[in-house]
Amino acid sequence: MTFECSSLPHRYLLALGSNRRLARIGGPRAVLDRAMKYLDLNGLALVSASRIHDTAPIGPSQRRYANAAALVASALKPEGMLERIRRIEKDFNRLRRGQRWRERTLDLDIVLWNGGIFASEDLLIPHPAFRERSFVLTPASEVARDWRDPVTGFTIAQLLARLTKPAPALR
Numbered sequence: 001m002t003f004e005c006s007s008l009p010h011r012y013l014l015a016l017g018s019n020r021r022l023a024r025i026g027g028p029r030a031v032l033d034r035a036m037k038y039l040d041l042n043g044l045a046l047v048s049a050s051r052i053h054d055t056a057p058i059g060p061s062q063r064r065y066a067n068a069a070a071l072v073a074s075a076l077k078p079e080g081m082l083e084r085i086r087r088i089e090k091d092f093n094r095l096r097r098g099q100r101w102r103e104r105t106l107d108l109d110i111v112l113w114n115g116g117i118f119a120s121e122d123l124l125i126p127h128p129a130f131r132e133r134s135f136v137l138t139p140a141s142e143v144a145r146d147w148r149d150p151v152t153g154f155t156i157a158q159l160l161a162r163l164t165k166p167a168p169a170l171r
Contacts, residue, residue: 131149
């Protein structure tokens with residue numbers, strides 16, 4: 001999916017995840033599909049969306065995840081964007097934040113912002129763990145492969161290649 005939105009000053013790379021069915025929508029893949037459309041209806045312009053990927057859980061969760069990435073444009077600055085995505089998560093019945101690796105209907109994270117680095121009590125951009133997560137980098141490479149991490153200087157494509165390259169054989 002790709003749409004025009006050149007007049008909006010801020011660009012964000014968002015990671016989307018779901019591993020729980022939502023009764024009125026369906027399973028995790030359907031939740032992500034609906035969430036991407038919902039982003040576009042809630043003051044964000046969907047510039048590009050990745051395919052939805054099925055991924056293995058990390059941590060104690062037993063349910064497989066559906067993961068995707070979206071490139072959005074907005075007039076919102078980072079803290080306003082954080083408020084917006086939290087409201088969207090709530091609209092999708094996200095119950096509690098702060099429980100790592102638990103099942104959830106919708107998880108939205110700000111991975112990168114075209115303004116570079118941002119830090120507040122509630123938000124760090126770039127997302128502190130995105131460089132080590134193939135379930136973030138794989139879909140992100142579909143929509144923003146040339147976007148550079150302002151901390152390392154590597155592109156999304158380079159970060160993914162570094163993460164997925166085979167380990168050298170032991171001698």
